[in-house]
Amino acid sequence: xxxxxxxxxxxxxxxxxxxxxxxxxxxxxxxxxxxxxxxxxxxxxxxxxxxxxxxxxxxxxxxxxxxxxxxxxxxxxxxxxxxxxxxxxxxxxxxxxxxxxxxxxxxxxxxxxxxxxxxxxxxxxxxxxxxxxxxxxxxxxxxxxxxxxxxxxxxxxxxxxxxxxxxxxxxxxxxxxxxxxxxxxxxxxxxxxxxxxxxxxxxxxxxxxxxxxxxxxxxxxxxxxxxxxxxxxxxxxxxxxxxxxxxxxxxxxxxxxxxxxxxxxxxxxxxxxxxxxxxxxxxxxxxxxxxxxxxxxxxxxxxxxxxxxxxxxxxxxxxxxxxxxxxxxxxxxxxxxxxxxxxxxxxxxxxxxxxxxxxxxxxxxxxxxxxxxxxxxxxxxxxxxxxxxxxxxxxxxxxxxxxxxxxxxxxxxxxxxxxxxxxxxxxxxxxxxxxxxxxxxxxxxxxxxxxxxxxxxxxxxxxxxxxxxxxxxxxxxxxxxxxxxxxxxxxxxxxxxxxxxxxxxxxxxxxxxxxxxxxxxxxxxxxxxxxxxxxxxxxxxxxxxxxxxxxxxxxxxxxxxxxxxxxxxxxxxxxxxxxxxxxxxxxxxxxxxxxxxxxxxxxxxxxxxxxxxxxxxxxxxxxxxxxxxxxxxxxxxxxxxxxxxxxxxxxxxxxxxxxxxxxxxxxxxxxxxxxxxxxxxxxxxxxxxxxxxxxxxxxxxxxxxxxxxxxxxxxxxxxxxxxxxxxxxxxxxxxxxxx
Numbered sequence: 001x002x003x004x005x006x007x008x009x010x011x012x013x014x015x016x017x018x019x020x021x022x023x024x025x026x027x028x029x030x031x032x033x034x035x036x037x038x039x040x041x042x043x044x045x046x047x048x049x050x051x052x053x054x055x056x057x058x059x060x061x062x063x064x065x066x067x068x069x070x071x072x073x074x075x076x077x078x079x080x081x082x083x084x085x086x087x088x089x090x091x092x093x094x095x096x097x098x099x100x101x102x103x104x105x106x107x108x109x110x111x112x113x114x115x116x117x118x119x120x121x122x123x124x125x126x127x128x129x130x131x132x133x134x135x136x137x138x139x140x141x142x143x144x145x146x147x148x149x150x151x152x153x154x155x156x157x158x159x160x161x162x163x164x165x166x167x168x169x170x171x172x173x174x175x176x177x178x179x180x181x182x183x184x185x186x187x188x189x190x191x192x193x194x195x196x197x198x199x200x201x202x203x204x205x206x207x208x209x210x211x212x213x214x215x216x217x218x219x220x221x222x223x224x225x226x227x228x229x230x231x232x233x234x235x236x237x238x239x240x241x242x243x244x245x246x247x248x249x250x251x252x253x254x255x256x257x258x259x260x261x262x263x264x265x266x267x268x269x270x271x272x273x274x275x276x277x278x279x280x281x282x283x284x285x286x287x288x289x290x291x292x293x294x295x296x297x298x299x300x301x302x303x304x305x306x307x308x309x310x311x312x313x314x315x316x317x318x319x320x321x322x323x324x325x326x327x328x329x330x331x332x333x334x335x336x337x338x339x340x341x342x343x344x345x346x347x348x349x350x351x352x353x354x355x356x357x358x359x360x361x362x363x364x365x366x367x368x369x370x371x372x373x374x375x376x377x378x379x380x381x382x383x384x385x386x387x388x389x390x391x392x393x394x395x396x397x398x399x400x401x402x403x404x405x406x407x408x409x410x411x412x413x414x415x416x417x418x419x420x421x422x423x424x425x426x427x428x429x430x431x432x433x434x435x436x437x438x439x440x441x442x443x444x445x446x447x448x449x450x451x452x453x454x455x456x457x458x459x460x461x462x463x464x465x466x467x468x469x470x471x472x473x474x475x476x477x478x479x480x481x482x483x484x485x486x487x488x489x490x491x492x493x494x495x496x497x498x499x500x501x502x503x504x505x506x507x508x509x510x511x512x513x514x515x516x517x518x519x520x521x522x523x524x525x526x527x528x529x530x531x532x533x534x535x536x537x538x539x540x541x542x543x544x545x546x547x548x549x550x551x552x553x554x555x556x557x558x559x560x561x562x563x564x565x566x567x568x569x570x571x572x573x574x575x576x577x578x579x580x581x582x583x584x585x586x587x588x589x590x591x592x593x594x595x596x597x598x599x600x601x602x603x604x605x606x607x608x609x610x611x612x613x614x615x616x617x618x619x620x621x622x623x624x625x626x627x628x629x630x631x632x633x634x635x636x637x638x639x640x641x642x643x644x645x646x647x648x649x650x651x652x653x654x655x656x657x658x659x660x661x662x663x664x665x666x667x668x669x670x671x672x673x674x675x676x677x678x679x680x681x682x683x684x685x686x687x688x689x690x691x692x693x694x695x696x697x698x699x700x701x702x703x704x705x706x707x708x709x710x711x712x713x714x715x716x717x718x719x720x721x722x723x724x725x726x727x728x729x730x731x732x733x734x735x736x737x738x739x
Contacts, residue, residue: 057103058087058135064159064172066093069103072124073115073387074206075417077700078638081205082121083128085634089197090132090189093159093171100205105389105409113411115387116422116518118602118698121634125695133187142178143169192632192693201637206413216413218370218385219444226372226440227256229433230296232286232303233453236664238313238513241284244305249288252302254295259287261432268399287433293444313664314512316459319483320357322510323461326481327355332506336492336564339502341467344475348467351475352541356464356530357725360483360659361457361519362674367415368450373430374440379406380431384442385414385421392424396431419518423455451674452666456659457519458483462530466538467502473538473553475502478531482509484516486523493564494524494600495572496531498557513664520649521701524601526726528705529654529712532597536713537722546596546713547580567600571629574690575605579627582688583609592622595714597706602698605629605690608647610710611683612718618732619718621651621683621711629690630697636689639699644685646703652677654708655728675729 059067068084084100105113112123136156143161144151146169153164161169192198209216234240246258262284288299345351371384380402386392386409393407414421430443460482467475476496480486492505519525539546551573558569576598579585588594591613598607611623624647633639656675660667668674712723715732725731 058091058131060135060139060171060175062172062175064170065097065099066091066159066171067099067101069101071103071106071113072120073113073385073389073411073414073417073421074102075115075385075387075414075421077115077118077120077642078204078635079115079120080413081202082634082638083124084205085197085202086121086125086128087132087135089195090129090187091136092132092156095197095202097159102411102413104411105393107390107393107404113390115414115417116419118604118700118702121696122603122698129189130187133189134184137184137187138178138181139171139174141181141184142174145181146174146177198632198634199636202635204638217367217415218372218383218412219367219415221372221383221412221442223372223374223383223440226374226442227289227291227437228293228296229430229441229443230288230290230293230300231261231429231443231445231449232288232300232305233449234283234285234307235452236307236309236313237515237661238311238664239307239309241286242306242308244286244303246286246288246303248302248304249299252290252295252299254291255288255299256291257289257437258299258303259289259433259436260284261287261429261436264399264432264435265428268395271398285429287429289433289437289441296444297446309664314514315662315664316359316660319459319510319512319661323459323481323483326508326510327461327463327479329508332479332508335505335507336497337504338497338500339475341475341477341502341504344469344502345465345467345477348469348474350468350541351465352468352537353463353465354534354537354722354724356462356526356533358457358460358526359657359726360459360514360516360661361653361657362451362454362659362668363416363418363420363456363519364451364671364674364676365414365416365418365420368445368447369420369426369454370442370444371426371430372440372442373427373434375400375431375435375438379408381408381410381440382427382431383410383412384427384430385412385417386424386427387414387417387419387421388424392427395424395428399428400431400435418520419522420455422518425455447671448669452669455515455517457525458486458516460486460526462527464530464534466500466534468538468541471542473500473542476500477504478506480505480507480527482507483512483514485509486516491523491527491566491601493566495557495567495598496535496553498560498562498565498569499553500556514661521601521646521704524599524701524705525650525653526708528597528599528601529650529708529726532599532706532709533712533723536595536709536716545586547576547585550576550596550598566603567605571690572598572600572605572607575627575629576607578688578690579607579609579625582627582686583611583625585609593619593714593717595710595712595717597709597713599702599706599709601705602700602702604697604699604702606643606702606706608703608706608710610707610714612711612714614718619715620681621655621714623684623686624651624707624710625686625688626703626706627688627690628699628703629692630699630702631692631694632696633689634696639689640687642699643687643703646701647685647707648677648682650704650707651683651711652681654711654726655681658727658730675727 057069070080072079074080140154141151159171288296290296374381389409393409397404397407434441463479465477539549554569554573593612595610607627609625612619
């Protein structure tokens with residue numbers, strides 16, 4: 001929707017309100033997409049999640065204070081603060097008079113209650129604004145009726161309505177009258193230049209509760225009479241339970257019972273149902289139920305279980321061999337093909353080909369997986385941290401053969417998600433356990449449970465080849481070989497699609513028993529590094545500055561009529577120029593080595609300049625400057641934090657993240673053997689935003705994909721060594737390099 005058009009028409013049937021609120025006031029809501037975007041399509045990043053859109057609600061009290069219900073799960077991306085800011089802006093109420101509440105799952109009133117793909121703000125922008133603007137117009141109309149004047153002669157600002165005579169009424173003075181009036185057909189939105197809340201720094205609405213330790217997270221959730229459960233899952237992927245002895249476990253003080261689960265999920269599968277995580281969920285597991293967490297965990301450790309497998313279980317070396325064979329073979333799915341790559345390669349002066357290797361990676365959320373369930377004859381009450389509450393409710397209803405209206409899901413704040421909590425295996429476990437016991441239960445995982453029996457970023461190999469003829473890149477072929485399907489496969493219409501006349505993207509995968517799925521910035525988290533490292537080599541071969549090469553290529557896609565292209569040549573060009581300017585590209589002081597990278601993902605353009613220095617003979621990342629075009633920035637403080645977090649996450653995992661399997665069993669079980677970036681290793685991250693009035697796009701993930709490429713290119717400048725494997729530390733430490 002155009003940012004210059006500020007008046008919208010919507011369907012009354014999609015606007016909900018009720019005046020029956022305890023304590024006075026009205027509640028109003030707007031069906032965010034059915035009303036103003038009837039044909040909106042979800043972003044390609046999350047199109048396979050099969051979720052609809054969502055609602056936003058406002059509650060205005062008689063005293064003028066406003067409660068805004070935030071419908072989407074909060075995993076640390078800041079939507080619980082920024083989404084209400086958008087509504088409050090158009091409602092024209094003072095931000096310090098707004099109280100934000102996390103809404104529960106409500107599929108009748110809300111749509112797309114989902115945290116995934118960095119899409120919450122992007123998909124909610126227009127309709128969230130419309131919600132606030134329509135609410136304001138209702139209040140203005142009510143004041144006009146009370147005064148007996150034309151509503152067009154009245155204005156509202158900061159929760160106060162004023163007429164031509166200077167008479168004033170607060171929002172709280174007219175809420176009852178507003179509840180009895182017709183809903184206005186048109187609502188006028190503010191111009192971006194008129195914003196007073198959007199674009200200003202707002203503190204996280206949960207900050208006080210977080211720093212004072214108030215119960216916000218799933219691990220904090222408690223109900224009277226609640227039991228605790230610890231689940232013993234197969235120690236290796238591809239194994240099934242053969243037998244178990246629970247005699248020692250039952251001797252542990254506090255242990256109440258030992259049961260098995262798995263039959264509900266298998267029954268669900270037998271009906272032809274499917275889900276992302278049923279490979280993980282659909283096996284027998286032993287559950288220790290206890291009075292407290294410690295007893296449940298201790299009891300689980302006392303279980304003597306035997307597991308069996310019908311085939312030889314995979315190890316990391318075998319998986320690497322399989323991926324290499326895929327790359328060397330000819331069986332690929334073609335995702336995009338422009339021109340004739342084979343001919344371009346045959347006629348080239350030179351063809352450059354490189355292969356990039358990445359390991360599996362766990363999510364390692366600070367808060368381990370957990371969930372509460374209480375299955376009774378009347379309803380199923382679920383509560384906890386999940387990124388896909390609606391889908392979890394649907395699966396539980398089907399699995400337990402209950403009406404969906406009997407499922408109640410309350411959302412807690414999450415101690416990290418990164419894609420892991422898209423998958424509801426821990427929800428299904430809790431529901432099945434409670435259904436079997438007929439008691440309220442909370443399933444709690446240990447760090448070892450999370451790291452060894454979870455879902456991982458798939459191991460991937462990319463082989464990229466490019467042809468050069470007369471000093472120009474004439475052909476480009478990108479091949480992907482992945483364990484399982486790398487979630488949705490490659491994005492074939494991102495840069496450099498459209499910039500090179502002969503362009504091809506091919507994918508193939510190997511089906512593994514190891515469960516894989518979305519990991520922060522799915523598919524692009526490693527692809528961004530591989531492609532941006534490769535372009536650095538191409539620039540070196542062509543004897544061109546890396547920034548200049550990218551700018552030259554973008555000229556071919558600017559103004560393109562190819563509707564498949566998802567990025568903007570103009571916006572990427574501006575982002576690259578800003579990063580080069582703010583990062584002082586090409587003018588680093590002596591002893592500082594720079595690397596450049598630019599990438600588009602989750603509808604956002606990001607460019608980064610990384611700086612590396614040699615310390616004790618080894619490269620150390622000291623600074624990253626990021627330029628971002630994400631449209632209008634709703635909350636600058638939160639936005640900067642998101643970019644900084646993405647950059648550090650990208651650098652940390654590229655430098656240190658490694659995960660292996662032996663006989664289907666994860667080797668790394670906790671942080672004593674799994675390396676994360678440490679505080680003293682985190683570089684300074686400086687963030688700059690492109691200033692424009694375009695609608696916001698994603699921000700939780702786009703800062704991550706370019707980070708590793710910029711660092712790898714800077715390391716090459718520092719030590720003259722190209723990095724084709726992650727984690728970098730593993731290969732840098734193979735030999736000490738003198739500065």
